[in-house]
Amino acid sequence: MSDPAWIHASLTTARPQAVAALLRYFRDLDRAEEAFQEACLRALKSWPEKGPPRDTVAWLIFVGRNFGVDQVRRTAKQTELPDEDKLSDLDDREADMVERLDNSHYRDDVLRLLFICCHPDLPATQQIPLALRIVSGLSVKEIARAFLVSEAAMEQRITRAKRAVAQAGREFETPNAVDRAERLGIVAAMVYLVFNEGYSATGGEVHVRAPLCVEAIRLARLLLRLFPAEPEIMGLLALMLLQHARASARLDKTGNIVLLDDQDRTLWDRRAIDEGLVLVDKALRHRRPGQYQMQAAIAAVHARSTSPDETNWAEIDRLYQILERVQPSPIVTLNRAVAVAKVAGPDAALQLVEPLASPLSGYFHFHGLRGGLLMQLGRDEEAREAFNQAIGLAHTPAEAAHIRLQLDKLGQGKPALDKSQKRA
Amino acid sequence: MQYAILCYDREEIVEGWTQAEDDAVIAKHRAVEHDLAKKGRLGPTLRLLPTHAAMTVRSGDQPLVLDGPFAETKEQLLGLWIIDADSHEEALETAKKLASHKKTGALEVRPLRYFAAQKQVA
Numbered sequence: 001m002s003d004p005a006w007i008h009a010s011l012t013t014a015r016p017q018a019v020a021a022l023l024r025y026f027r028d029l030d031r032a033e034e035a036f037q038e039a040c041l042r043a044l045k046s047w048p049e050k051g052p053p054r055d056t057v058a059w060l061i062f063v064g065r066n067f068g069v070d071q072v073r074r075t076a077k078q079t080e081l082p083d084e085d086k087l088s089d090l091d092d093r094e095a096d097m098v099e100r101l102d103n104s105h106y107r108d109d110v111l112r113l114l115f116i117c118c119h120p121d122l123p124a125t126q127q128i129p130l131a132l133r134i135v136s137g138l139s140v141k142e143i144a145r146a147f148l149v150s151e152a153a154m155e156q157r158i159t160r161a162k163r164a165v166a167q168a169g170r171e172f173e174t175p176n177a178v179d180r181a182e183r184l185g186i187v188a189a190m191v192y193l194v195f196n197e198g199y200s201a202t203g204g205e206v207h208v209r210a211p212l213c214v215e216a217i218r219l220a221r222l223l224l225r226l227f228p229a230e231p232e233i234m235g236l237l238a239l240m241l242l243q244h245a246r247a248s249a250r251l252d253k254t255g256n257i258v259l260l261d262d263q264d265r266t267l268w269d270r271r272a273i274d275e276g277l278v279l280v281d282k283a284l285r286h287r288r289p290g291q292y293q294m295q296a297a298i299a300a301v302h303a304r305s306t307s308p309d310e311t312n313w314a315e316i317d318r319l320y321q322i323l324e325r326v327q328p329s330p331i332v333t334l335n336r337a338v339a340v341a342k343v344a345g346p347d348a349a350l351q352l353v354e355p356l357a358s359p360l361s362g363y364f365h366f367h368g369l370r371g372g373l374l375m376q377l378g379r380d381e382e383a384r385e386a387f388n389q390a391i392g393l394a395h396t397p398a399e400a401a402h403i404r405l406q407l408d409k410l411g412q413g414k415p416a417l418d419k420s421q422k423r424a
Numbered sequence: 425m426q427y428a429i430l431c432y433d434r435e436e437i438v439e440g441w442t443q444a445e446d447d448a449v450i451a452k453h454r455a456v457e458h459d460l461a462k463k464g465r466l467g468p469t470l471r472l473l474p475t476h477a478a479m480t481v482r483s484g485d486q487p488l489v490l491d492g493p494f495a496e497t498k499e500q501l502l503g504l505w506i507i508d509a510d511s512h513e514e515a516l517e518t519a520k521k522l523a524s525h526k527k528t529g530a531l532e533v534r535p536l537r538y539f540a541a542q543k544q545v546a
Contacts, residue, residue: 168530225436279476
């Protein structure tokens with residue numbers, strides 16, 4: 001590792017906790033960020049000579065807070081005096097502080113910082129950049145690249161988001177147990193959104209968006225460090241690790257997405273899978289099933305199978321039934337139908353799928369699966385119709401190619417399709 | 425004398441390394457291990473998954489199972505080497521070589537009292 005690399009790694013790691021604590025002192029995102037920046041600059045000057053302090057996070061908070069207080073005092077001469085309440089804990093001595101800064105103290109701070117980014121007025125397109133900027137410390141340029149927009153546009157989006165959250169104040173009260181659980185759920189959903197922004201990227205974008213997956217996994221690790229006994233947080237981290245473990249098998253040489261069944265499983269990241277599997281087992285011991293745990297458990301069944309044929313579909317069916325209970329949704333039922341088809345045959349699966357026609361009429365996978373089931377049942381004409389609908393809704397070349405393959409199996413469907421494709 | 429060299433570091437930093445950074449440190453470790461192995465002085469080496477994968481079982485008549493590592497510490501046990509050394513000094517020399525491969529964390533050098541690589545079943 002080159003010399004400043006370890007300092008940068010330390011600063012990146014310390015960032016969420018340090019900025020969160022500084023935000024508690026100053027109750028102002030910009031001031032907290034500025035104070036942290038200044039502390040980082042001083043760290044870059046002082047650490048190479050003196051070595052890192054024993055507690056890097058406490059050092060950064062202490063230095064940042066002193067800088068911030070100076071700034072407040074300086075501007076106070078020009079503007080009105082700050083409210084003393086807003087500068088709480090000013091008299092703490094450093095030793096005091098280091099002692100107090102154990103996990104439980106960081107916990108509400110970090111949760112608050114993440115929670116602020118999930119402000120209900122903010123659409124996901126603003127929540128995610130705000131979290132990446134403030135919590136993860138990615139540069140506006142990096143975030144803009146991941147979202148495929150210009151730096152100026154992203155800067156504007158983040159500024160707007162900051163302005164919206166600045167007007168909220170209620171987050172600063174210490175949450176009770178119920179609030180805390182609710183916040184944790186909302187924050188977990190936001191972290192999963194960050195992951196999906198990266199994961200659901202189509203072929204050509206995957207490369208630039210992968211950092212979002214890595215960042216989401218880091219945030220989940222942070223949450224789990226703060227809430228080590230929360231099965232849903234274990235599930236969330238496990239789910240992302242197990243999905244991300246397939247990253248290098250998900251793209252072919254031309255950059256197209258490779259479907260799960262067709263992936264070269266030797267390319268899966270065993271290290272990430274091992275960690276994910278352990279976390280799934282740990283979570284399920286709590287017997288408090290939740291959506292992330294169940295999705296992770298399903299991903300774990302795939303991760304344990306060395307080939308698609310070995311997949312334990314009965315187990316997947318069972319897990320989807322639990323997921324249907326904790327998070328009923330037509331998409332969950334549709335996914336369960338895939339398992340049912342393998343276990344009980346196409347007829348049983350089709351019975352599960354048909355009632356989903358109205359909520360999922362615009363969903364690629366609905367028509368794709370339905371077509372496949374109809375084909376297995378020998379109802380070719382209906383199958384062709386379903387496949388044609390699916391192709392019109394395909395998002396990636398891989399999805400479309402997969403359906404075309406099915407149509408080929410049906411025989412005469414192909415020429416008609418080629419004509420319709422030329423139009424597109 | 426056999427020694428355990430226990431590697432402690434802040435796992436959130438180590439987990440945050442890029443693959444290239446991780447590979448670079450491990451490659452240097454491997455070189456030291458290779459030299460030890462050539463002399464027949466290297467025992468098992470292992471690297472642990474992060475502490476959030478850990479569970480703790482508290483002793484007692486009805487052992488209690490808890491999530492997480494035994495102790496909440498700023499630096500966590502990440503892995504260990506078992507080596508053979510003629511003296512404390514020699515064990516420390518090996519630890520110093522390993523410690524020079526990164527800037528954070530620490531290595532604890534601890535003599536072994538008992539070691540069985542694999543139990544023979546009679």
